[in-house]
Amino acid sequence: MQFDNLADFFAMGGYALYVWLSFGVSLLALLWIVLDSAATHKKLLKTAQSEQARQARIDAARKAKPINSESEQAGS
Amino acid sequence: MWKWLHPYAKPERAYQLCVTLQPYFLWPGILCLVIGSIWGLAFAPQDYQQGDSFRIIYIHVPSAILSMSTYTAMAVAALVGIVWQWRTAFMAMIAMAPIGAVVTFIALFTGAAWGKPMWGAWWVWDARLTSELILLFLYLGVIALYGAFEDKQQAGKAAGVMALVGVVNVPIIHYSVEWWNTLHQGATISKFDKPSIAPEMLWPLLIALLGLALFIAAVTVMRMKNEIIRREYHRPWVKALAAQALGDNHAV
Amino acid sequence: MAGLAADNLTCIKRDRVLFTDLSFALLPGRLIYLRGPNGAGKTSLLRILTGLSAPDAGELSLDGQPLERQRDTFNQQLIYVGHKAGLNGALTAMENLRFWCAQHGAEFVPADTYRVLALLGLVGLEEVPVRMLSAGQQRRVALSRLWLKKATYWILDEPFTALDTDGIALLEKHMRQHVAQNGAIITTSHQPLSDLAGPMEELVLEYRL
Amino acid sequence: MNGLYQGIFKRDIALAFRQRSELAQPLMFLLMVITLFPLGIGPGPMTLQKIGPGVIWIAAILSSLLAMERIFRDDFWDGSLEQYMLSGLPVSAIAGVKVLVHWLVSFLPLALFSPLLALFLNLTVDMYVALMLTLVLGTPLLSLVGAIAVGLTVGLQRGGVLLALLLIPVFIPLLIFATSAVDSAALQLPYRAQLAIIGAMLLLAMAAAPFAIAYALKVSQN
Numbered sequence: 193m194q195f196d197n198l199a200d201f202f203a204m205g206g207y208a209l210y211v212w213l214s215f216g217v218s219l220l221a222l223l224w225i226v227l228d229s230a231a232t233h234k235k236l237l238k239t240a241q242s243e244q245a246r247q248a249r250i251d252a253a254r255k256a257k258p259i260n261s262e263s264e265q266a267g268s
Numbered sequence: 269m270w271k272w273l274h275p276y277a278k279p280e281r282a283y284q285l286c287v288t289l290q291p292y293f294l295w296p297g298i299l300c301l302v303i304g305s306i307w308g309l310a311f312a313p314q315d316y317q318q319g320d321s322f323r324i325i326y327i328h329v330p331s332a333i334l335s336m337s338t339y340t341a342m343a344v345a346a347l348v349g350i351v352w353q354w355r356t357a358f359m360a361m362i363a364m365a366p367i368g369a370v371v372t373f374i375a376l377f378t379g380a381a382w383g384k385p386m387w388g389a390w391w392v393w394d395a396r397l398t399s400e401l402i403l404l405f406l407y408l409g410v411i412a413l414y415g416a417f418e419d420k421q422q423a424g425k426a427a428g429v430m431a432l433v434g435v436v437n438v439p440i441i442h443y444s445v446e447w448w449n450t451l452h453q454g455a456t457i458s459k460f461d462k463p464s465i466a467p468e469m470l471w472p473l474l475i476a477l478l479g480l481a482l483f484i485a486a487v488t489v490m491r492m493k494n495e496i497i498r499r500e501y502h503r504p505w506v507k508a509l510a511a512q513a514l515g516d517n518h519a520v
Numbered sequence: 521m522a523g524l525a526a527d528n529l530t531c532i533k534r535d536r537v538l539f540t541d542l543s544f545a546l547l548p549g550r551l552i553y554l555r556g557p558n559g560a561g562k563t564s565l566l567r568i569l570t571g572l573s574a575p576d577a578g579e580l581s582l583d584g585q586p587l588e589r590q591r592d593t594f595n596q597q598l599i600y601v602g603h604k605a606g607l608n609g610a611l612t613a614m615e616n617l618r619f620w621c622a623q624h625g626a627e628f629v630p631a632d633t634y635r636v637l638a639l640l641g642l643v644g645l646e647e648v649p650v651r652m653l654s655a656g657q658q659r660r661v662a663l664s665r666l667w668l669k670k671a672t673y674w675i676l677d678e679p680f681t682a683l684d685t686d687g688i689a690l691l692e693k694h695m696r697q698h699v700a701q702n703g704a705i706i707t708t709s710h711q712p713l714s715d716l717a718g719p720m721e722e723l724v725l726e727y728r729l
Numbered sequence: 730m731n732g733l734y735q736g737i738f739k740r741d742i743a744l745a746f747r748q749r750s751e752l753a754q755p756l757m758f759l760l761m762v763i764t765l766f767p768l769g770i771g772p773g774p775m776t777l778q779k780i781g782p783g784v785i786w787i788a789a790i791l792s793s794l795l796a797m798e799r800i801f802r803d804d805f806w807d808g809s810l811e812q813y814m815l816s817g818l819p820v821s822a823i824a825g826v827k828v829l830v831h832w833l834v835s836f837l838p839l840a841l842f843s844p845l846l847a848l849f850l851n852l853t854v855d856m857y858v859a860l861m862l863t864l865v866l867g868t869p870l871l872s873l874v875g876a877i878a879v880g881l882t883v884g885l886q887r888g889g890v891l892l893a894l895l896l897i898p899v900f901i902p903l904l905i906f907a908t909s910a911v912d913s914a915a916l917q918l919p920y921r922a923q924l925a926i927i928g929a930m931l932l933l934a935m936a937a938a939p940f941a942i943a944y945a946l947k948v949s950q951n
Contacts, residue, residue: 193310193311194310194311194312194313194314195310201309201310204309204320204321204323205314205319205320205321206319206320207319207320207321207385210321210324210381210382210384210385211309211320211321211323211324213381214324214327214328214377214378214381214382215305215309215324215327217374217377217378217381218327218331218374218377218378221370221373221374221377222370222374222483224370225366225367225370225487226487226490228366229487229490229491229494230490232491232494233490233493233494233497234513234514236494236497236498236501237497237506237509237510237513237514238510238514239501240497240501240502240506240507240509240510241507241510241511241514243501243502244501244502244506244507244510247502350944353574402898402901405894405897405898406898408894409894409895409898412891412894412895413881413882413891413895416882416885416888416891417885418534419533419534419951420534420535421532421535421576421951422884422948422949422951425944425948425951426881426882426945426948426949429877429881429941429944429945429948430878430881430895432941433874433877433878433899433941434898434899436933436937437898437899437902440902440930441898441901441902444901444902444905444906444926445901445905447905448905448909451909498535499535500535501535502535502536567950570815571814571815572811572814572815572950572951573950573951574951591817592817595815595816595817596817598815600811600812600815602808602811603808604806604807604808604811605807605808606807606808606809606811606812607807607808607809608744608803608804608807608809609803609807610744610747610748611740611743611744611747615740615743619736619737619740620812622732622733622736623733623736623737623812623813623816623818624812624815624816624817625816625817
């Protein structure tokens with residue numbers, strides 16, 4: 193261990209601000225990109241599910257009244 | 269051309285590949301990053317000239333190197349996409365762009381923070397920092413162009429062309445900025461050079477580099493999965509995936 | 521086999537599958553009426569046939585040979601009239617047509633062009649910048665290409681838009697004549713073709729959610 | 730075959746002169762931007778001479794970005810581009826001719842006005858000669874590389890700002906070498922090296938850009 197004690201370690205030879213700022217910002221940036229990717233993943237799965245549900249509703253509606261499905265299909 | 273890759277089956281297989289690869293990239297990557305940083309911060313020797321501020325090297329140098337290589341990887345994905353019309357190649361390209369931009373930002377920020385104690389200013393038009401800044405602009409250009417198109421297939425090809433134009437220009441920009449720097453800098457600011465690396469300083473640097481590279485690969489794979497779902501959300505396998513992943517609550 | 525053949529074409533636009541595994545053949549001496557609701561991919565299909573856009577899967581062949589390799593010969597035998605008229609507003613009808621004929625290797629004879637424009641009811645408007653003309657008149661200038669260039673294949677995308685009744689009749693008669701002379705036409709139209717256009721086959725594209 | 734290219738060349742030149750007002754706008758923009766600098770930085774002749782090369786080149790790049798959209802915009806939106814692509818002529822050659830016309834139409838007025846710019850910013854004769862040489866070699870490079878991004882963004886409704894975002898980073902090396910050539914001329918130093926590098930970049934663009942433009946137009950047509 194290059195430093196005698198923890199306090200010296202955090203002081204970082206007087207350059208604490210720069211070293212910890214660099215590592216801190218880098219950590220935050222990497223964390224942000226990972227969380228963002230994970231969040232979009234969940235959001236996309238949710239939209240996929242609601243999209244499929246919408247699809248199911250349309251198919252069900254079409255089966256229910258096939259007579260004017262032609263016009264309904266053109267309209268949708 | 270390899271038209272036999274039927275476009276439907278391919279994305280699902282690519283998705284499964286991403287799912288299996290992700291843990292192998294993410295956890296070793298985080299582990300190496302942590303080891304490299306702690307080793308560099310706490311155990312590596314001081315630099316005789318710069319003292320402890322030199323320890324920023326353990327995040328600045330890996331991110332600077334990987335910002336450039338991620339852009340090159342992005343351009344290779346674009347080339348594969350354009351030449352062999354592989355949709356998943358374009359998805360990989362656009363998956364890399366954001367993490368590449370973040371790593372470039374990290375390289376820029378840590379470079380500036382490292383320069384402050386040495387040159388007394390937060391931003392100095394040093395050759396390397398300037399090239400890094402322009403590289404960030406190239407990343408943002410590709411991302412902005414991709415976002416401007418509704419048809420994501422068109423967006424992929426357009427962003428791919430700009431990625432290729434960019435990758436041709438990266439060395440040109442690098443050397444012209446280097447030349448420009450020597451032209452205008454003169455002797456005032458001592459040319460900031462990487463201090464000679466003693467072996468015990470080098471090991472943590474290499475581990476941090478490996479860690480960040482694996483981490484970038486992991487995030488790329490994660491965003492690749494997102495791109496695939498975003499493009500194939502009406503396919504049945506995505507439906508099953510969504511049901512299974514979201515605890516199978518009924519259609520909302 | 522002769523003609524323009526498409527086998528299992530697939531087209532995806534904005535991640536929506538417009539059509540897949542679509543196979544048909546456009547043979548000389550035939551008229552195909554491409555029908556389907558809005559958004560069914562009619563324009564996309566026509567643009568794929570012309571080569572302006574590439575299909576996501578499937579192959580196109582001309583007289584049995586892959587189309588990709590004989591793109592030039594096909595272009596010489598093709599006239600495409602799309603949604604856009606393809607005329608520059610600042611230039612006059614005559615200038616537009618002169619440049620178009622030059623590029624497409626069609627022999628440009630001013631007298632013939634005047635005659636064709638007169639046939640299309642554009643007497644006196646030949647030297648006027650095209651942007652001064654009405655939509656219907658611009659459509660007629662664009663359609664005059666069908667008289668000016670000898671080409672077997674006509675790919676027409678909504679050629680009747682903005683045309684009045686006798687304009688439509690004129691075009692349908694010309695199409696019938698072209699088919700009779702062993703020409704091949706594939707066209708879309710928002711209102712059904714009358715029997716003036718002669719015998720035709722129908723190709724229907726469904727709307728796929 | 731080259732009769733057809735002459736046809737396109739003549740058509741575009743005729744078109745450009747028919748829309749003369751639109752032609753002059755980028756040049757007015759250039760002049761106005763340059764007159765801003767003395768007002769903003771002060772009329773001191775020596776300071777103006779020091780920043781002169783950079784000012785002129787930055788203004789030239791910005792005004793070329795404004796005019797660049799015009800290369801394909803009209804032909805794309807009125808459908809002429811489709812007919813060009815179906816004419817059997819290689820699209821890269823057509824793109825080359827259109828970029829050449831655009832360069833001629835946008836550069837010649839700039840060359841005519843450049844003595845005025847040199848006067849405004851108090852450039853010496855040597856600097857003016859160097860400026861002209863860098864403009865002759867540099868502006869075609871701007872048009873060629875710019876046309877690739879124009880080909881990509883022509884289909885978009887509001888592609889203007891995006892065009893600048895895409896192109897400015899790629900124009901930086903040209904800016905660096907052009908301004909340093911004029912600076913060296915100011916100090917009576919040789920600047921053949923800078924011109925050679927700009928020339929090399931131009932040759933690279935001439936070789937590769939037309940194919941990239943053709944592909945970009947196919948992507949926008951899709």
